[in-house]
Structures are given as structure tokens and as C-alpha cells.
Amino acid sequence: MMTKKFSSVLFGLVLMAALSGCGPKGMPIAPESDAADRWQAFVQRSSQPASYDVISGSLRFGPVNDTRRVTYLLWSSDTGAPSMLDDNGHEPAGLESADLAENAPDNARTIRLEVNAGVGANVAKAVFENGQMLLVLPRDQKAYAGAETPETLRRLLGLPLPMRMTKLNDFLAGRYLSALDVPSPERYVTEGDGNIVYCYRQGGQDFELELDAQALPVRLSMGKRWSLSIAYDERELPHRLDGSMESDGTPMRMVLLVKERRPAGALANASMELNVPDSFAVYSLDQ
Numbered sequence: 001m002m003t004k005k006f007s008s009v010l011f012g013l014v015l016m017a018a019l020s021g022c023g024p025k026g027m028p029i030a031p032e033s034d035a036a037d038r039w040q041a042f043v044q045r046s047s048q049p050a051s052y053d054v055i056s057g058s059l060r061f062g063p064v065n066d067t068r069r070v071t072y073l074l075w076s077s078d079t080g081a082p083s084m085l086d087d088n089g090h091e092p093a094g095l096e097s098a099d100l101a102e103n104a105p106d107n108a109r110t111i112r113l114e115v116n117a118g119v120g121a122n123v124a125k126a127v128f129e130n131g132q133m134l135l136v137l138p139r140d141q142k143a144y145a146g147a148e149t150p151e152t153l154r155r156l157l158g159l160p161l162p163m164r165m166t167k168l169n170d171f172l173a174g175r176y177l178s179a180l181d182v183p184s185p186e187r188y189v190t191e192g193d194g195n196i197v198y199c200y201r202q203g204g205q206d207f208e209l210e211l212d213a214q215a216l217p218v219r220l221s222m223g224k225r226w227s228l229s230i231a232y233d234e235r236e237l238p239h240r241l242d243g244s245m246e247s248d249g250t251p252m253r254m255v256l257l258v259k260e261r262r263p264a265g266a267l268a269n270a271s272m273e274l275n276v277p278d279s280f281a282v283y284s285l286d287q
Helices: 002-019 036-048 150-157 165-172 175-180
Strands: 054-063 068-078 110-115 122-129 132-137 142-147 187-188 194-203 205-211 217-222 226-230 237-248 250-262 281-284
Touching: 036 175, 036 187, 036 194, 036 205, 054 226, 068 165, 110 165, 122 165, 165 175, 194 250
Parallel strands: 142 281
Antiparallel strands: 054 068, 054 250, 068 110, 110 122, 122 132, 132 142, 187 194, 194 205, 205 217, 217 226, 226 237, 237 250
């Protein structure tokens, strides 16, 4: 009787493990299976021409009970456009071509970001290029320059973003696979609603990527960091990223909404240059 009872408990624990994410009981991905077919559809979808629109929307982030809301305008161009290094402004330490690390990524795009709080009150301007960033805070008359890293963004925003700005730009444009840096998944679990959760390891942590029936990523679990849910518009491009994480034991929240997309080139005065006035103090992010 005791053996039978123990076996029942053990079966229940194994079943719970199988139902709670991939765990050790996730199934290997066999060729010509539904899981393999959907993954291939995801790869093909992610390789379609990207839609690098001019995007505007809102971002809410911070501790769950004390989030801050700002609005943003985001646009980009192929790297090779006028860069953040402009002779009419400062040349912040760490951003000169000679100072770039030899292994700095060539992301092939320059990103420009404007952040506002309230009605038309600009609080930040930023440019991201080749793994480097320049952030200008007009209210404080300060600028920060250096490598774009999760630690840098954490210092500036109070929390690390789920992905670097260039990757976020790619993701919002529909280049999901390259934006998420997903390697070939190792195992999978099929959910009750037909979604498939793919499991893989990256940087020593366990990741899960959930694809719906259209092979769109609807949930991303990033190890012990972010859990991110994604919703899409009628063009099947992201319009809501809803993320949560814990930072030093404090529950954090991030909600990014895409409210408008305009074709690239539709923005007047969409310069990629970001000048720093001579009166502004410039600080290095690499110290």
C-alpha cells in the first residue's frame, strides 16, 4: 500500500513538472513534426523584409506600485547615415571611432529615440550605433556616452530592458529571430491552446519562447530575468510588450505600447545626428 501511494505521489510530481514549462520532460524536436514545422515557419516569418517604421507610443516602467509613464518617438536608418559623432557638438569619450572596442557589434542600423513626459516636454534624446550610445538630458543639461549594456540602461532607467535598443528596434520591425538571438531550441512542450513552447539555454540560463498557431512569439521567459508577453496588430507586428521581473527582490513592470506606425521617411527633420550643446556636461558611461 505504501509503495502504491508513493508511486502515485511521484507520478503527480512528474506530471506537474511536465506541465510547468519545459522542464526535464519537454519533448525533443523531431524532424517533420508539428513543432519542427512551426519553428521553420517562425524562421521564415522572421526573415521577411523588416518594417522599419517611424514608431510612436508610450512606455511605463518601474516598481509595480510606482511606475512612470513617458511617450516616445523611435526611428532608424542603415548605419552609414550621419552618426552621433558630429563636429559641431562634443565628441564624448568612448564614442570616437578610434575608441570603439574591436569586438563591438556592427548592428547595421543607427537608432534615434526621443522621450517626452507630459505635453511636449522633452526629457531625453538618444542615439544608438555600433554598440555605443549617446544620451542627452535637456532639462539637466547633461549628456552620457559609452557602451550600451544592460548595466548602463539599469543605471539610467532604474531597470535593465529585456533587450538592447537595436534588438528592440528589430523586434518591433518583425525581425523576431535575430532580435531575440534564439539558438536552435532543444525541447518543446505543447500547451492546451495549441501554442508551442520552445526551450533553450543561453548564457547559462533557461529560456522559453512560446509561438502561437501563426508562428508569432507571444511569450518569452528569459531565465531568472524577464517574463515578456507580446500582442500584435492587424499587420502582425508588435503593438504591446508587457514585461515583469524582480530587481533586488522588488517586483518591476514594463509596458511598451506602439500607438502609431508611419513609413520610414515620413518624419520631418528625422536626422540621425544628435548634437550636444557646448554648455552641457558630458559624462562617460564606461567608468
